[in-house]
Amino acid sequence: MEFTRETESPDAYHFWTAASIISAATKRQVFFQMNQFQIYPNLYVILVGPSGARKSIATGIGIDLAVAAGLRKFSDKITGAALIKDLSNATEKRIEATSSTTKTTNEATIQLCSPIIIYSSELGVFMGPDAYGSGVIADLTDLYDCPKKWEKKTISRDSETIIAPYVTMLAATTPQTLKDCIPTSAVGQGFTSRILFIWAGGRRKRVPIPPWGVEYESLKKLLIKDLASIGNLRGTFRFTPGGFDAYQKYYLSAPEPEDEFEDERLRGYASRKSVHLLKLAMVLSVADRDDLEITPKEIEGGLDALKWMESGLPSVFAGHGGAATSQDVVRVFQQILHARNGVISQQELTKRNYSHLSSTELGMVLETLKQGGGILEVVGKDPKTSKPGLIYKILDSQFIQNIQLKSPKIMTTETED
Numbered sequence: 001m002e003f004t005r006e007t008e009s010p011d012a013y014h015f016w017t018a019a020s021i022i023s024a025a026t027k028r029q030v031f032f033q034m035n036q037f038q039i040y041p042n043l044y045v046i047l048v049g050p051s052g053a054r055k056s057i058a059t060g061i062g063i064d065l066a067v068a069a070g071l072r073k074f075s076d077k078i079t080g081a082a083l084i085k086d087l088s089n090a091t092e093k094r095i096e097a098t099s100s101t102t103k104t105t106n107e108a109t110i111q112l113c114s115p116i117i118i119y120s121s122e123l124g125v126f127m128g129p130d131a132y133g134s135g136v137i138a139d140l141t142d143l144y145d146c147p148k149k150w151e152k153k154t155i156s157r158d159s160e161t162i163i164a165p166y167v168t169m170l171a172a173t174t175p176q177t178l179k180d181c182i183p184t185s186a187v188g189q190g191f192t193s194r195i196l197f198i199w200a201g202g203r204r205k206r207v208p209i210p211p212w213g214v215e216y217e218s219l220k221k222l223l224i225k226d227l228a229s230i231g232n233l234r235g236t237f238r239f240t241p242g243g244f245d246a247y248q249k250y251y252l253s254a255p256e257p258e259d260e261f262e263d264e265r266l267r268g269y270a271s272r273k274s275v276h277l278l279k280l281a282m283v284l285s286v287a288d289r290d291d292l293e294i295t296p297k298e299i300e301g302g303l304d305a306l307k308w309m310e311s312g313l314p315s316v317f318a319g320h321g322g323a324a325t326s327q328d329v330v331r332v333f334q335q336i337l338h339a340r341n342g343v344i345s346q347q348e349l350t351k352r353n354y355s356h357l358s359s360t361e362l363g364m365v366l367e368t369l370k371q372g373g374g375i376l377e378v379v380g381k382d383p384k385t386s387k388p389g390l391i392y393k394i395l396d397s398q399f400i401q402n403i404q405l406k407s408p409k410i411m412t413t414e415t416e417d
Contacts, residue, residue: 015305021227022230024042025069026286028115028164046172048197074116087167088160092114114163118140150165189268192268193269197317246296247299269313328365331353345384366392
């Protein structure tokens with residue numbers, strides 16, 4: 001966060017890009033033991049925001065550090081064949097811990113592993129609208145759980161087997177492209193419940209030319225060195241007594257998935273929230289120390305970061321409603337919200353939306369906003385022409401929860417000596 005403080009990208013984009021890159025740097029060499037299965041710290045992160053929100057700047061900074069640290073990157077248009085090829089090329093010998101007490105290579109086994117980070121600054125170019133039909137989404141869903149081996153049938157051969165795949169993902173997109181890539185019917189299903197969607201409404205400040213110098217060059221070298229060091233960690237994560245108490249308190253008091261969010265599309269994410277928390281706790285731990293311990297700091301910081309992310313989810317999926325006008329509702333609301341002096345006329349809204357909506361459809365959108373309590377319709381003077389007519393004002397600026405998100409405490413807590 002210090003390295004990126006003088007860029008225009010929002011804090012949310014930088015924080016979650018960093019989390020994604022750190023998760024990739026662990027290369028399947030650390031995990032949390034759940035007795036019947038293991039949880040690895042790999043994350044699927046997609047930054048979402050309007051054009052010009054500086055998404056690609058944030059991901060670009062992160063991926064450059066990752067490549068400099070030696071991480072393998074997959075950035076072609078994704079197909080089943082291309083994914084198999086890159087995973088095969090990424091296969092290498094790894095020293096994998098076999099118990100919670102493993103500290104040396106004498107207590108570990110030599111195994112194959114295939115770690116890659118899937119990267120795309122433009123999700124639409126990378127994935128495309130045919131990703132669900134082609135089976136690529138099903139592949140990514142399977143790979144998220146880090147199976148011991150992954151078998152895939154191919155056209156040219158009977159099947160391909162990838163030993164110990166470790167896939168992380170970092171991508172960026174606009175809400176419209178997200179809808180094109182992920183159908184409304186698929187929101188909340190298996191694949192999307194595994195993704196951390198990060199929303200920011202626009203750039204945080206204007207920086208004509210980002211500064212550079214000895215300070216930033218030094219920070220960059222230290223970050224690359226740290227990522228490489230994280231890649232050398234091996235073993236099983238452990239809770240400290242306080243860390244276990246904090247996690248158990250959260251887990252036992254958490255609402256049922258169907259009760260946590262009003263939006264039923266978030267039920268899948270809610271059911272996996274404890275897994276997301278443990279993954280993020282591992283990431284925060286290795287970002288800070290090498291002891292592979294999860295303390296109350298990581299649990300509390302992880303919950304804080306997830307809450308930060310959740311506050312933006314309504315904006316991420318605002319255009320995924322079942323009605324044909326769901327995206328239009330978002331667009332028109334934003335036009336009213338950002339109108340000069342907070343007032344806009346029906347005539348002006350008609351001009352701005354003629355290529356999207358007929359006058360009847362615009363009326364339906366405005367009625368939706370009125371009935372939902374988002375806007376107020378009154379008879380008044382057109383701000384531009386001073387002629388009498390219908391004008392609109394915002395009643396509830398949080399109607400689509402287009403809010404400025406606060407940074408999590410984990411980012412602002414000073415590291416102890």
